[in-house]
Amino acid sequence: MMRRAANALDRTVDLLVIGGGVYGAWIAYDAALRGLSVILVERTDWAAGTSSASSKLIHGGLRYLEYGHLGLVRKALVERRRLLRLAPHRVRALRFLLPVHRDARAGRIALELGLSLYDLLAGELGGPHAHRSYGREALLARCPFIERSGLVSGFSYSDASEDDARYCLELVDGAIGAGAAAVNACEALALTSDSGGRVFGARVRDAITGSEHEIRAGITVAAAGPWTQALVTRDPRDFPVRLTKGVHLVMPPLPMPEAMLLTTRSDRRVFFLIPWYGATLLGTTDTDVAPGTSETTVSAADVDYLLRAVEERCPGLGWRRRHVRGSFAGVRTLRAEGSKSPSSVTREWSLESPRPGLLVPVGGKLTSARVEAAATVARVQLALGRTQTGCPTAERPFPWAPPGDFDTWEDTTVRAGVVLGMDEEVARACARRHGTTTSEVHALVRERPEL
Numbered sequence: 001m002m003r004r005a006a007n008a009l010d011r012t013v014d015l016l017v018i019g020g021g022v023y024g025a026w027i028a029y030d031a032a033l034r035g036l037s038v039i040l041v042e043r044t045d046w047a048a049g050t051s052s053a054s055s056k057l058i059h060g061g062l063r064y065l066e067y068g069h070l071g072l073v074r075k076a077l078v079e080r081r082r083l084l085r086l087a088p089h090r091v092r093a094l095r096f097l098l099p100v101h102r103d104a105r106a107g108r109i110a111l112e113l114g115l116s117l118y119d120l121l122a123g124e125l126g127g128p129h130a131h132r133s134y135g136r137e138a139l140l141a142r143c144p145f146i147e148r149s150g151l152v153s154g155f156s157y158s159d160a161s162e163d164d165a166r167y168c169l170e171l172v173d174g175a176i177g178a179g180a181a182a183v184n185a186c187e188a189l190a191l192t193s194d195s196g197g198r199v200f201g202a203r204v205r206d207a208i209t210g211s212e213h214e215i216r217a218g219i220t221v222a223a224a225g226p227w228t229q230a231l232v233t234r235d236p237r238d239f240p241v242r243l244t245k246g247v248h249l250v251m252p253p254l255p256m257p258e259a260m261l262l263t264t265r266s267d268r269r270v271f272f273l274i275p276w277y278g279a280t281l282l283g284t285t286d287t288d289v290a291p292g293t294s295e296t297t298v299s300a301a302d303v304d305y306l307l308r309a310v311e312e313r314c315p316g317l318g319w320r321r322r323h324v325r326g327s328f329a330g331v332r333t334l335r336a337e338g339s340k341s342p343s344s345v346t347r348e349w350s351l352e353s354p355r356p357g358l359l360v361p362v363g364g365k366l367t368s369a370r371v372e373a374a375a376t377v378a379r380v381q382l383a384l385g386r387t388q389t390g391c392p393t394a395e396r397p398f399p400w401a402p403p404g405d406f407d408t409w410e411d412t413t414v415r416a417g418v419v420l421g422m423d424e425e426v427a428r429a430c431a432r433r434h435g436t437t438t439s440e441v442h443a444l445v446r447e448r449p450e451l
């Protein structure tokens with residue numbers, strides 16, 4: 001993707017979007033498809049913030065049922081179904097195993113009820129993706145590395161996964177294709193406003209040229225994730241949010257294709273083991289980050305916490321510090337909800353307007369960002385006095401989604417990759433990563449076979 005900053009900055013547009021994470025990308029894409037003039041600016045690179053540090057799941061969030069957040073789960077499950085259909089190259093169904101230990105967070109009956117409700121909300125009750133229960137021995141045969149002591153039984157259920165950074169990149173490319181200007185390495189230094197306090201854009205700095213510019217916009221959306229508070233106010237009390245850090249460790253592959261949902265023994269939090277490009281993601285933590293910072297370092301305590309959790313529940317894996325292949329941390333931006341524990345703070349999304357001319361998305365999930373971006377753009381149209389048009393992304397295949405039957409396309413594309421000398425697994429990963437733009441990767445390999 002070429003960076004074209006010249007002519008994009010110093011302009012007057014309908015909508016300025018600050019932040020190239022999943023929210024900024026969806027909002028810019030949706031608005032451009034509705035015919036608005038749009039500039040999207042990103043301080044570093046696309047998805048450099050929280051949107052490349054997630055658990056990579058497109059999921060309803062089974063654990064949110066426990067807090068009674070039915071609306072949130074239902075919305076996410078509807079989106080899961082939609083995204084599986086609109087982005088078959090990107091969003092893939094993933095089966096989870098869920099062992100039930102005697103000291104688990106929820107007992108067998110509660111889980112049976114919860115999983116049935118999850119299937120019902122997803123429209124999958126009794127269908128091929130519905131949950132299944134396992135007896136103790138059947139579960140041990142599937143994953144012999146789990147803790148035997150106290151193991152009662154287990155379940156399997158379905159969710160989906162994706163590559164979050166690629167997901168954003170594809171949407172930014174879609175936004176450009178729909179007419180938006182998208183400039184990375186371009187930081188919004190400050191919002192600009194008139195004497196009445198109405199925001200009319202931002203002063204930005206192009207990090208490549210060092211030049212500063214003023215972008216004037218009818219509406220500005222600050223989608224800067226954990227950095228939003230610093231952008232919209234000098235006094236955090238004017239715009240209170242809760243920031244919590246989540247860490248993942250990259251571990252060796254599991255001896256099975258499924259993911260796992262487990263609960264820690266110490267504080268009974270949910271954590272996951274998720275297959276990821278031939279490795280496993282182990283995560284996540286949930287600890288408060290001081291307001292005004294967006295610290296993303298992985299501490300020794302984070303590593304110890306996750307290794308202890310997995311050792312208690314899956315001792316047969318034998319994972320130690322030396323098995324850690326990598327790690328990353330992301331920061332959640334949540335609503336400020338008093339002294340609740342980080343894990344119990346709602347992940348509900350909201351759209352705030354702290355100043356006229358300015359909209360700020362808060363909270364949310366990668367899973368539900370599409371529909372929330374659509375709601376944001378509807379508000380933008382209203383504020384600009386434009387005719388409300390229908391949501392253009394609800395039925396539109398992703399920008400790089402292959403047309404027609406996905407399996408046929410994938411087989412053909414994988415075979416083409418193998419002919420070029422890729423091994424089959426790499427050719428498949430390449431097809432799913434690049435979608436229809438895989439042909440450009442193949443052309444590159446043809447040109448430079450040493451690649």
Ligand SMILES: Cc1cc2nc3c(=O)[nH]c(=O)nc-3n(C[C@H](O)[C@H](O)[C@H](O)COP(=O)(O)OP(=O)(O)OC[C@H]3O[C@@H](n4cnc5c(N)ncnc54)[C@H](O)[C@@H]3O)c2cc1C
Nearest residue numbers: 019021022023043049050051054055057188225246366367
């Ligand atoms: C550990 C963890 C696991 C998660 N797992 C999942 C999951 O499995 N599934 C799911 O659905 N959700 C998950 N989430 C939630 C999801 O990742 C977030 O809701 C989502 O990524 C937030 O996107 P965003 O666009 O709001 O923020 P970000 O991705 O942080 O994007 C903000 C962008 O703004 C840029 N920026 C900041 N300041 C400026 C400025 N002044 N000028 C220009 N640009 C600026 C930043 O560089 C950044 O790229 C998880 C979150 C965490 C922390």
